[in-house]
Every structure is written in structure tokens, then in C-alpha cells.
Amino acid sequence: MSAPQIEIQIIAVVVSTACAIPGTFLVLRKMAMISDAISHSILPGIVVGFFITQNISSPILVLFAALTGLLTVLLVESVNKTGLVKEDTAIGLVFPAMFSIGVILISRFAGDVHLDTHAVLVGELAFAPFDRLTVNGNDLGPKSLWVMGSILLLTLILLFAFYKELKLSTFDAQLAASLGFTPVVIHYGLMTMTSITAVGAFDAVGAILVVALMIVPASAAYLITKSLKKMLLLSVGLGITAAVSGYWAAHWVNASIGGSMATMLGIIFFLVFMFAPSTGMISVLMRRRRQKLEFAMLTFLLHLKNHQQKADSIEEQMVEHLTGHFRWSRSKAGKVLQMAEKNDMIRIDNDVVDLTEKGEQFAGEAMHYIITNKNTEPENIWNKFIMFR
């Protein structure tokens, strides 16, 4: 690995960490599209800031752009408050407008500067190591590493200082307000931090990929864990994984690094979405199928219990009854019978089904739960009686 390669990877890791932290809260607060709006809208801020400072890497420029991001949030909120359009339309109108202003400003007045619209959208991480910070002739490393490093440090300080406020106002804004934490301040604080991070990362990965780095790892982590701390750590970890693997994938096929990082994030998210234990699509589908079967079995057992001591009991207890009366398919009926028998709920004698003692007890408790709807938790009954699924 050459020195620039290592530097690019370090920058990528720092950027993805700095993005994943605010991203976690954005996902939890259901504000993902707001971050998209912010990242697009900082463009005019950068352009105007550039006209004023004439220096693409001036701190004033970052400040200016961050303010534009905040302005976007305010604009969306005020359009929303008029009640003339719904919130999603408000977002969908404000950021393209801001972005258009930025693009027009660039193409009209900044044609000859290093500020082209394509770079703005996707950035170019490969060039980051060549823009170096030098103090008194000493090379201190890539400039964007310093910028993003400071932003990451600020993010971490704020995270540790306001962790409990952030947590509380994210999960229970009312309680936070009644305890005197002013969720509004937290809200705008988070928005400011999102804007600053987006501006800092803009240079390296561009407007759209900033959003990818913010919300995709956080969403994947959201599916895996239920604890905020673990979610933060996981989204940072997934972000870093995508950053490094994305870099090497891009290196391998010689493509855009930012785009490749986003693609890696997409792959990671897809894997989590499909295979996450208990929240992934496959396990959700399997659970739904199992619950359907368990419910069918319960229905059947209740039916048996209902008809046990009646005159027509033999007819109602016939195996054929499942396909006849219940209108279940033969395979479903077979599965239900198999499950019930495996769990020692029924015994089958000459095609006549009879409840065992255990089955009777189970049906009784389930009936009791259905009638009273209290005392025993349904899950407990289930766990007590069903051993094999």
C-alpha cells in the first residue's frame, strides 16, 4: 500500500465514523430525508461562501454552508407549517430549489474554478491526499483529514456530553420536555451537526453519498440491535467496513470510490435486511408461516374440545373433517395434524382424532385466555405446551 492509499482509507474511515453517529439519531428520529435535503442544500451555501472568501477550504465557507443546511430545515418546517402542502412535498420542493440555485450559480459565475457540479454530487476521494495542509513548510497531512478529524472530534465530544439528553429526546420527546431538556435545542443541535458533517464530508464523498454514509449503516444496525449504544457502535463498525471494502473494490475495478462505498453499504444493508435474525425478511416470513400453522393447530384443538362430549363427536373428530369442514388443503391439514401429534396434543386412532390430557389442558388454558383476555400471557401458554415447532 502506498502512502496516499493509506491516507485515503484513513479519511474514508474518519468520514464514515463522523457520518454514522448523527445518522443513528436521524434514523431513530425518522428524519432520513431531511438529511438528504440538507446535504443537497448546502451547495448554494458553499458557492456563496466561496464567492465571499475566494478560498475553497476556508472555515468561513464551512460555516456558511452549515448555516444554509440549517436554513433548509427551517424552510421545510415553515412551508410545512403553512399547511398548504404536506411535509414530504415540502422537503421535495425545498431541496431541489436550493440545489438548483447552487448549480446555476456555479455554471453562471464559477465556470473556471474547481467547483464542478459532478464533483459536488459524488466527490472524489482519490484526490483528497493531494490537497495538503502545510504550516511553515511542514507537511501535516491531507487537509480533508484535518477537517473531518476535527468534525469527528466535535461530534464525539457532543455525543458524550449530551448522550442522555439525545437519547431521551429521541425516544420520548414529551418526557424530555417535561423534565426540562428542551428537545427543540437538541433538535436544532442535531440538525447543525448534520449540516457541519455534510459540509465536511462533501468534498470527499459528495452530497448524495454523505446521506448514504449517514443513514444506511444506521438502518442496518437498527435491524440488528435494540440498544442505542450497540446501535451506535454497530453503525460505526458497518460504516467503516463499507468504507474500507468500498475503497478496495473501487481500486480493483478503477471506479469512483464514493460510489463504491455506497454500493458496499447497499450490499451490507441487503444482507442484513434478508438474513438478520428475528428482524430480517427471511426470519419474518418464516415466523409468519409458523404462526399461521400454530394458529391453525389451536383452532383445531379448540374445535375438538368443543365437540368432545357431544352426540356428533365422532363425525367432527374425523381426519377428513379437516379438509371438509375447515376447508384446509390436504397438505395444510397434514402439517397441522403432524404438529399437534408431535407436541403430544392429540392421538389418532382409526382416523379419529382425540385430545390427549395435555392437549385438553392446552385448549382449556387457551380458551380461558381468549375468554378473559388476562391472567396468562399467550406467549407463556405457547412456550409451556409447544416443544417442537
Place this chain on the structure above:
Amino acid sequence: MMELFDFIQQLFTDYTSRTIGLGTIVLGIVSGVLGSYAVLRRQSLLGDAIAHAALPGIAITFLILGVKDSLFFLIGAIITGVIGTLWIMGITRFTKIKTDTALGIILTVFFGFGIVLLTLIQQMDNANQAGLEDYLFGQAATLMEEDVFIMASLGGLSLLVVGIFWKELKLLTFDPQYAKTLGFNTRFLDVLITSLIVIAIVLGLQTVGVVLMSAMLLAPAAAARQWTNKMGVMIILAAFFGALAGITGTAISASMANMSTGPTIVMVAVTLVVLSFIFSPIRGLLSRKIRELKSRKTLRKSKTLSVMYQVAINHENYDHPHSFQLLNNFRGFHKSCIRELRNEGYIAVTPDKQWKLTKKGFEEAQNLYVQKNE
């Protein structure tokens, strides 16, 4: 300004300008109509996600064919757009992730993948590859007659479908539960209208670009929504606004140097939205403000009148004159109120600068008083 007139003149004489003008008008109409559904069904941001998701579709089509062909690009874009939409639906259906997060995920990931493909294409030794980047911000100048023909026929077909399913779609938009109870196949209708929106978005990519297409979809509809409460009127207005934004934006960008078409069209459309927000007669901010001021004034007037009434009933005859100082104790007293009450004949002012209720004023105040105490 001169150039603008030149453009309008060219619109009728010059072949290229006519093609571009027609193209943007068609685009404006189609996206205005289908955008109305997106806005009313709260699918506004879906458009943004679909537009971004179309980028890899275009790139893959180019990788397969090796040439630029608008029709196949459209098909490719529609395919990845639909894949993106289905994934969004899957995410919201099977996990606890909410719609807007799902939109953000699909938008950024598909776009990132599209960018990877574009950078791959750039390295290829294919002279045809130039211009694919135009799909980011759109370039109306690249529109050919056949592109416009494709846009018009696909767009026309979409509008026809909207016309055929007009009442079903209307019902679905405003009350999907009711539509279901009436026995309409709401899932089919849902897929139908979403696919039509996908088509509208994909049609605009060449002109407006993936980044800004969502605004082209939303803005005409959001503007039209302000002027009417009727769906049919709204859709016609949206089509008109869309066409207006398209042609005006193209004209401006054609007549000024270094003006990209996409952003210009979007800015015109957004300006239409802002104007509608402010000036629409019923919902508009201006008329709302005026109404608010008016009702505040009426309230103040009746308050003043009722105070005067309470003073007046302490005397035998209601038109006993009183000094204005008497009113100073009461908050909300306003000189303009007095003036207006006088102009409307509720009170009279005596030559020695004292006020008294007229008969009309007394009756009006009595009426107010009765209403208040009921």
C-alpha cells in the same frame, strides 16, 4: 431579453428549438398530471428515490448495448426504478424501518451504484459514452425528434390509462379503505398509479436529470393544488403549470450562456409554487393574512361597540353624548375603530368632540349583547 424573443421566434421556425420546446411541454404535462397523484397520495419523495434509482438502469443498458438509445434507456431506467420501488415496499413491509428511511437508503445506494457504473463506462474505449453524464442534471439540447416522439407516445399512453381509470384512481387517492370495501382491486390500482409515476419520472431524466426530477414532478402539482379543491381542475392546472415551467425554463436556459436546463426549469416551477402559495385566492398566504386582519378588525369594532353600549345603557337615552376619555380605560380601543364605526353610522360625533350611539348602533350593540349572553 432579446434572446428570449429570439427563442420564441425560433420555436416556430427552427427545427431544433421546436423539438426541444415540444419535448419540455410534453414532459411538463405528463409530470404535472402524474405528479398530482404523487402529491395527493403522499408519495412525493418516492419520485426522488425512483429518479435516482433509474441511473444504474441507464448505465447498465449502455453497458449491454454499447450505444445510446433513448427507448432502451427508458426501459432500463424503468426496470431499476421498479426494483428500487419494490425494495422500498419490502423494507417498510417486513421491517420496522419507516418509509422515509427506506427511501433514503434506496436513493443513495442505487445512485452510488450508478456512479460506479458511470465511472466504469468512462474508461471504456467507446466514443458513444459522451453525454451519459447529462442524465445527472439533464440537457434539453440533446433531445431529438424521436426522443420527443417516444416521450409523447409513452406519456400519452400514461395519460390515457389515467383517463380510463379516472374514478377508481380518484377514489383510491382520497379514500383507499372505501375503495377496498366497494370491491375495487386496490393493490392493482396502487401498483398501476405507482408504475405510471415511475414512467413520468423516467421520461424526464434526459431533460431535467435524476437529481432534480422530483421537483419537476411535485412543483406543478403543488402549485395547482393551491388554486382549487377539485381533482380534475387540479390536474389540468398542473399540466398547464408543468408545460409553462418546461417551456419557460428551456427558453431562459437557451437564451443565456452557461445555464443548465434542468435547474432552470426547476427554478421556474418552484417560482410558480411560491407565487401560488402567496397569491392563491382561497388558500394563499396573502388572502389568509387579509382575512385574518379583517376578522381582527371586525372583532375590535364589535368590542368597542359593546363597551360603548355598556356605557350608554346607564343613561336614560342611548344617544347621550360621552367623552372619548371614557374609553381610554378599556384595552383595544383604537382611533381607526371609532372612525369606521362612525363611517358605518353606528355612532355619531357631536361638535364638541363627544361620541354618542345612533339608533342603528344601539340596535346592533344590543344584538351583539344578546348573542354574547345566549
